[in-house]
Amino acid sequence: MRMAQLSTTSGIPVATIKYYLREGLLPAGERQGPNQSLYGPEHLRRLRVIRGLLEVGGLSIAAAHQVIDAIDSDLGLSHTFDIAQRTVSPQIDGAALSPEAVAQVDAVLSGWHVSPDNPGRLAAARVLQTFAELGQPDLSGWVPGYAAAALAVAEADLDEIDARTDRESKTEMVVVGTVLGDALFAALRRAAQEHVSARRYPAPPNP
Amino acid sequence: MRMAQLSTTSGIPVATIKYYLREGLLPAGERQGPNQSLYGPEHLRRLRVIRGLLEVGGLSIAAAHQVIDAIDSDLGLSHTFDIAQRTVSPQIDGAALSPEAVAQVDAVLSGWHVSPDNPGRLAAARVLQTFAELGQPDLSGWVPGYAAAALAVAEADLDEIDARTDRESKTEMVVVGTVLGDALFAALRRAAQEHVSARRYPAPPNP
Numbered sequence: 538m539r540m541a542q543l544s545t546t547s548g549i550p551v552a553t554i555k556y557y558l559r560e561g562l563l564p565a566g567e568r569q570g571p572n573q574s575l576y577g578p579e580h581l582r583r584l585r586v587i588r589g590l591l592e593v594g595g596l597s598i599a600a601a602h603q604v605i606d607a608i609d610s611d612l613g614l615s616h617t618f619d620i621a622q623r624t625v626s627p628q629i630d631g632a633a634l635s636p637e638a639v640a641q642v643d644a645v646l647s648g649w650h651v652s653p654d655n656p657g658r659l660a661a662a663r664v665l666q667t668f669a670e671l672g673q674p675d676l677s678g679w680v681p682g683y684a685a686a687a688l689a690v691a692e693a694d695l696d697e698i699d700a701r702t703d704r705e706s707k708t709e710m711v712v713v714g715t716v717l718g719d720a721l722f723a724a725l726r727r728a729a730q731e732h733v734s735a736r737r738y739p740a741p742p743n744p
Numbered sequence: 745m746r747m748a749q750l751s752t753t754s755g756i757p758v759a760t761i762k763y764y765l766r767e768g769l770l771p772a773g774e775r776q777g778p779n780q781s782l783y784g785p786e787h788l789r790r791l792r793v794i795r796g797l798l799e800v801g802g803l804s805i806a807a808a809h810q811v812i813d814a815i816d817s818d819l820g821l822s823h824t825f826d827i828a829q830r831t832v833s834p835q836i837d838g839a840a841l842s843p844e845a846v847a848q849v850d851a852v853l854s855g856w857h858v859s860p861d862n863p864g865r866l867a868a869a870r871v872l873q874t875f876a877e878l879g880q881p882d883l884s885g886w887v888p889g890y891a892a893a894a895l896a897v898a899e900a901d902l903d904e905i906d907a908r909t910d911r912e913s914k915t916e917m918v919v920v921g922t923v924l925g926d927a928l929f930a931a932l933r934r935a936a937q938e939h940v941s942a943r944r945y946p947a948p949p950n951p
Contacts, residue, residue, distance in 0.1 A: 582878065589874040595834075615941060622934045627802075627927075646935055650942040657934025664928045667796040671789065671920065678907060682900030683925070684932050686893035691936035693889030695944060700885060713878065718890070718933070720834075721871045723926045725852075725891050727829045727864025729898035730922075732856040734822060737902060 626656035801923035833863035845873035
């Protein structure tokens with residue numbers, strides 16, 4: 538299909554598609570002449586991945602580039618997972634973290650197989666350090682519930698990846714699932730907070 | 745204390761503190777003369793909240809402003825919750841969502857007390873719509889695990905808020921917990937993914 542049709546079918550303006558092409562997020566079409574290229578279903582699919590990562594996942598162009606390169610690479614699943622995780626995690630200098638916060642996280646992750654430079658381990662320590670600086674060093678009633686829920690979600694993530702049969706679909710789920718899974722969980726947490734609040738504090742009847 | 749000491753104690757550069765003052769994120773100190781103001785422990789605490797929201801929570805200055813105003817207001821807890829939730833949720837036009845994606849979310853939230861304009865309900869539908877556009881309309885093996893985990897996390901959130909005794913501490917947990925809870929969960933999910941991957945796919949022994 539031509540650019541105009543790619544735009545109509547995807548619902549993405551031509552100017553935006555040209556921007557993705559210039560940024561190298563979308564591979565070039567098959568050149569038909571000086572001002573015309575043809576695009577196939579793989580371009581349409583890639584456009585939808587790009588939009589999901591940028592608009593729904595909130596990634597920067599640079600971050601989307603990194604994870605899309607990972608989908609296109611021949612890396613194994615665990616390596617792709619590693620790239621996706623690092624791309625969507627804040628860069629944290631482990632040396633700048635307080636030893637107390639790191640020890641708190643390690644106590645929560647006790648018994649888990651987690652390498653010292655796992656981006657989640659450091660990011661979790663950073664959050665706990667922030668609470669400690671706010672005068673809230675004891676979150677022992679709060680954090681374990683998060684860890685148990687995170688483990689359940691990780692099992693669901695791996696179940697979904699295992700259920701896929703072809704390599705491309707698995708890799709795409711690793712990348713898109715890592716990015717959009719955060720957005721999905723945060724969204725469902727808001728809905729669950731309203732539900733739990735309503736149950737705990739029923740509104741008084743109208744007078 | 746003077747500005748210089750506020751900077752030393754908080755570890756935040758003077759120029760950054762002045763920026764927060766200009767933006768109205770930090771209330772002005774007590775004016776002592778044309779070029780000198782005094783700051784108290786409440787300024788130090790507020791600085792740490794600001795840094796947590798911006799650096800760890802990833803909020804924009806405008807979003808941090810909204811939630812800090814909510815901490816300072818006399819609004820009830822449920823209203824503060826509502827503001828915090830809306831500030832950290834993407835703005836989504838419900839009319840632009842596919843009815844299928846909304847129906848999928850409503851099926852997952854079945855039995856929950858969630859209002860139609862809950863920002864999480866719409867954001868979750870947006871994520872599911874993105875997957876459907878990627879040719880993955882059936883996530884019935886994946887999403888329910890997320891919903892159950894979100895419910896467990898919401899219970900932990902409300903437990904923590906209920907456990908606090910003074911109004912300011914409760915309100916601060918509503919706001920800071922809503923923002924940093926997302927970061928904490930995403931971090932622990934990365935650690936859990938490494939743990940579950942390692943258990944499911946043990947590395948082959950070194951030759």
